[in-house]
Amino acid sequence: MTLLEVQNVKKIYTTRFGGNQVEALRNVNFSVEQREYVAIMGESGSGKTTLLNILAALDRPTGGKVYLKGRDLSGVKEREMAAFRRQNLGFVFQDFNLLDTFSIEDNILLPLVLSGRKYKEMEKRLTPVVEKLRIADILQKYPYEVSGGQKQRAAVARALITRPQLILADEPTGALDSRAADALLQLFEEINRDGQTILMVTHSVKAASTAKRVLFIKDGEVFHQLYRGNLTNEQMYQKISDTLTVLTTGGDAR
Template sequence: MAVLEVNGLKKIYTTRFGGNRVQALTNVSFAVERGEYVAIMGESGSGKTTLLNILAALDRPTEGEVWLNGRALSSVSEKEIAAFRRQNLGFVFQDFNLLDTFSVQDNIFLPLVLAGRHYPEMNQCLRPIAEKLGITDILQKYPYEISGGQKQRAAVARALITAPQIILADEPTGALDSRASDSLLSLFGEINREGQTILMVTHSTKAASHAGRVLFIKDGVVFHQLYRGGATNEEFFRRISDTLTAMATGGANA
C-alpha cells in the first residue's frame, strides 16, 4: 500500500516582477510503498530540493498533487499544516537543526511539546528510542557538547518520536565523517527493517546504496529508477554509479 503518491508535479518559480520563469519540476510522478526505503539523487539544480519541499508541505506545486496516507496535501489548510507535519512527517536534516539552548532530550521532545503532550507520556515515548539509538547517556547534554554523529542520532530520535508515516531525510550524512556516516546508514537500515518508511535526498552514492530503490531526477523529471533486488551494497553502489555516469554524459536511460 502506498503511503506517499506523487502525481504530475510541476513547479514554476516566477521572479518578483514576473520577468523570468524557472521550471524546477516538469512532470514528476512516483509512489512510495509503506515500509520502503527510497533515495532520490540528481545534480544540483535538478529539482531535488524543490521536490522535497513540496513533499514536506513547505511549498505548493504549480500543478499536480501529493497524497500522504490517502490525503491530498492541497486539502490541508494553512491553519492545519504545522500540526499535519508533526503528526505525519519526521525530518532529518544535514545540519541537524538542534537548538543549542535546549538539552538533547528537550530537542527530541520539541515536536511532542508543540503537540501538547505531557511529560510522562513524552518520557515513555523517548526511552525505547534513546536506547535503540544509543543516546541514553547524552540526553542531558547540550548539542555543543556532543559529536556530529551523536547530534544526527538525536535528530533521528526527534524524527521518530512522533511515529511518523514517513521520514524525510535531506542529505543526512552530508555533515558527518565516514565513521559517523556508516553508523547512521546502519541505523537507517535497522529502523527501515522494523517498518519505518524513509525517503532520503542525497548526493552520496554510498548513502543511496543502502536504500531499496533509487530515483534519479534530471531537469525536473524522473530520469530513471533502480531497484536493489538481491544486490549487495557494493553491487548496488556500482549500478548507481553507472547510472550517474550515464546521466552526466547524456546517455539514454540505463
Template sequence: MSLLDVKNIEKIYTTRFGGQKVRALKDVSFTVDRGEYISIMGESGSGKTTLLNILAALDKPTKGEVLLEGKSIVSIKEKDIAEFRRNNLGFVFQDFNLLDTFSAEDNIYLPLVLARTDHKEMEKRLEPIARKLGISDILKKYPYEISGGQKQRVAIARALITGPKLILADEPTGALDSKASDQLLNLFSQLNKEGQTILMVTHSVQAASKAGRVLFIKDGQVFHQIYRGDMSGDQMYQKISTALTALSTGGGSRE
C-alpha cells in the same frame, strides 16, 4: 500498499527580477509503498530539493497532487500544516537543526511539547528510542557538547518520537565523517527493517546504495530508477555510479 502518491507534479517559479518563469519540476510521478526505503539523487539544480520541500508540505506545487494515505497534502489549509507535519512526518537534516539552548532531551521532546503531549507520555516514548539510538547517556547534554554523529542521532530521535508515517531526510550524512556516516546509514537500514518508511535526498553513492530503490532526478523530471532486488551493496553501488555517469554525460534513457 501505497503510502505516498506523487501525481504529475509541476513547479514553476517566477524570478524576482525580470519576471522570468523557471520550471523546477515537470510531470513528476511516483509512488512510495509503506515500508520502502528510497533515495533521490540528482545534480545540483535538478529539482530534488524542490521535490522534497513539496513532499514535506513546505512548498506547494504549481500543478499536480501529493497524497499521503490517500489524503491530499497540497490542499491542507495553512493554519493546519504545522500540525499535519508533526502528526505524519519526521525530518532529518544535514545541519541537524537542533536548538543550542535546549538539551538533547528537550530538542527531542520539542514536537511533542508543541502538540501538548503529557510529560509522562513523552518520557515513555523517549526511553526505548534513546536506548535504540545509543544516546541515553547524552540526553542532558547540549548540542555544543556532543559530536556530529551524536547530534544526528538526537535529530533522528526527534523525528521518530512522534511515530511518523514517513521520514524525510535531506543529505543526512553531509555533515558527518565516514565513521559517523556508516553508523547513521546502518541505523536507517535497521529502522527500515523494523517497518519505517524513509525517503532520503543524497549526493552520496554510498548512502544511496543502502536504499531499496533509487530515483534519479534530471532537469526536474524522474529520469531513471534502480531497484535493489537481490543485488548486494557493492553491486548497488556500482549500478548507481554507472547511472550517475550516464546522466551527467547525457546518456541513459528516461524511465
C-alpha cells in the same frame, strides 16, 4: 500499501526581476509504499530540494497532486499544516537543526511538547527511541557538547519520537565524517527493517546504496529508477555510479 503518491507534479518559479519563469519540476510521477526506503539522487539544480520541500508541505506545486496515505496535501489548510507535519512527517536535516539552548532530551521531545502531549507519554516514548539510537547517556548534554554523529542521532530520535508515517531526510550524512556517516546509514537500515518508511535526498552514492530503491531526477523529472532486489550494497553502489555517469554524459539509462 501506497503511502505517498506523487502525480504530475510541476513547479514553476517566477524570478523577482524581469518576470522570467524557471521550471524546477516538470512532470514528476512516483509512489512510495509503506516500509520502503527510497533515495532520490540528481545533479545540483535537478529539482531534488524543490521536490523534497513539496513533499514536506513546505511549498506547494504549481500543478499536480501529492497524496500522503490518500490525503491530498493541497487540501490541508495553512493553519493546520504545522500540526499535520508533526503528526505525519519526521525530518532529518544535514545541519541537524538542533537548538543549542535546549538539552538533547529537550530537543528530541520538542515535537511532542508542541503537540501538547503529557510528560508521562513523552517519557514512555523517549526511552525505547534513545536506547535504540544509543544516545541515552547524552540526554542531559547540549548540542555543542556532543559530536556530529551524536547530534545526527538526536535529530533522528526527534524525527522518530512522533511515530511518523514518513521520514524525510535531506543529505543526512552531508555534515558527518565517514565513520559517523556509516553508523547513521546502518541505523537507517535498522529502522527501515523495523517498518519505518524513509525517503532520502542525497548526493552520496554510498548513502543511496543502502536504500531499497533509487530515483534519479534530471531536468525536473524522474529520469530513471533502480531497484535493489537481491543486490548487495557494493553491487548497488556500482549500479548507482554507472547510472550517474549516464546522467552526466547525456546517455540513456533505460
